[in-house]
Amino acid sequence: MADIPNLNTLRSGHGGVRGRGFRRGGRAIPENDDTSTLPLESEAQTRDRIIQQTDNDATSSRLSAIDLGYLKDRYTKELVPPGEPVARRYPIINRGTYVRSQTIDTLIVKFLNKSKAGDSNIISLGAGSDSRYWRLTEETDFLSYHELDFEANVAPKQAAIDRAFANPGSELTRWQLEDGDDSCSHHLHAIDLRDLAGADPPDLPELDWTLPTLILSECCLCYLPPDTASAVIEYFTSRLQSAVGLVLYEPIRPNDAFGKTMVSNLGSRGIHMQTLQRYHSLDTQRQRMKLAGLDAGQGARDIYQIWESEAWIPKAERERVEGLEWLDEIEEWKLLASHYCVAWGWKGDVFSRAWKGLGGDATDEERRDGPGQ
Numbered sequence: 001m002a003d004i005p006n007l008n009t010l011r012s013g014h015g016g017v018r019g020r021g022f023r024r025g026g027r028a029i030p031e032n033d034d035t036s037t038l039p040l041e042s043e044a045q046t047r048d049r050i051i052q053q054t055d056n057d058a059t060s061s062r063l064s065a066i067d068l069g070y071l072k073d074r075y076t077k078e079l080v081p082p083g084e085p086v087a088r089r090y091p092i093i094n095r096g097t098y099v100r101s102q103t104i105d106t107l108i109v110k111f112l113n114k115s116k117a118g119d120s121n122i123i124s125l126g127a128g129s130d131s132r133y134w135r136l137t138e139e140t141d142f143l144s145y146h147e148l149d150f151e152a153n154v155a156p157k158q159a160a161i162d163r164a165f166a167n168p169g170s171e172l173t174r175w176q177l178e179d180g181d182d183s184c185s186h187h188l189h190a191i192d193l194r195d196l197a198g199a200d201p202p203d204l205p206e207l208d209w210t211l212p213t214l215i216l217s218e219c220c221l222c223y224l225p226p227d228t229a230s231a232v233i234e235y236f237t238s239r240l241q242s243a244v245g246l247v248l249y250e251p252i253r254p255n256d257a258f259g260k261t262m263v264s265n266l267g268s269r270g271i272h273m274q275t276l277q278r279y280h281s282l283d284t285q286r287q288r289m290k291l292a293g294l295d296a297g298q299g300a301r302d303i304y305q306i307w308e309s310e311a312w313i314p315k316a317e318r319e320r321v322e323g324l325e326w327l328d329e330i331e332e333w334k335l336l337a338s339h340y341c342v343a344w345g346w347k348g349d350v351f352s353r354a355w356k357g358l359g360g361d362a363t364d365e366e367r368r369d370g371p372g373q
């Protein structure tokens, strides 16, 4: 699971000056990386840089989980600077990364299966180094995938993609030969999401607003002020003309003992999850969907509930994952996993058919005495 305090990051510097000068459409990144001539960072820039670097945590957790066999993904290693060893994460982190990724994949694949007959969009807010586009297109046609992130993260990702496609032996080149399909497209948008909440928000080039669209925020909107995060969601829901689904992965329960420690550890690294108090529980996440004009049903589960549910993780798959690493910190696992959730809401027939009934029966009330009770 990413964004957990006290974990070493695999890489550093991702999101630094290399991104400057990059523009979507291919302007070259400057050769000169000499930082000594750069002006001093303002406090706001420092805060943004720290947020940009949270992608390092997410990616390093993903690489660890891939390396140990939790996740199948041959692309992520090509989207990060070459030559870094994979840092092994704790078993509870690997399991959390697994459940988070699988759950989001399940929601996406259910949507894509229902919209098979035509094109669809996925808009990934704060996509970082995510490799989902290439994994999904191994199975799917007719997908326009739009990734939005700060220029400082988009630039190195674009450079890594270009590097991989220039290498005949890379997995991305293999993908291009085996799965690359003209009817799928990948778009990187270098943008500060907060600009979408302003009075005169920019357009997103090449986004077809008429298609059914799934919006994904995998630990991204939680870094924005709550009203700004809502305005970003509204930017999309008010413009999209067809079915809309929203999938969020975020921390919850900041006010119990574990939650307070989590918040304080993140704070000591300069990381502030700004939406966390407003959307502190599964119920407030569901209400948030309703306020956004979306149907939520039972559409919020914590990571521990999902791990425990056969509807999400079938028995054989659970046994496979349990066999990958010995995990004896069961109580820690329950605590950690119950402080992160996946929430989903929708409007439109294709999402109703894809997601209705998903979730199981447990409610917040049933769980108020703690995880697993």
Ligand SMILES: C[S@@+](CC[C@H](N)C(=O)[O-])C[C@H]1O[C@@H](n2cnc3c(N)ncnc32)[C@H](O)[C@@H]1O
Pocket: 002, 003, 051, 052, 053, 054, 055, 058, 059, 125, 126, 127, 128, 129, 130, 148, 149, 150, 153, 191, 192, 193, 194, 217, 218, 219, 220, 223, 224
């Ligand atoms: C924890 S990382 C998650 C990356 C990816 N979604 C994943 O789960 O692997 C958070 C990402 O959100 C991006 N982000 C946060 N605030 C943003 C903003 N205002 N505009 C654009 N991107 C933002 C960061 O740059 C970073 O890449």
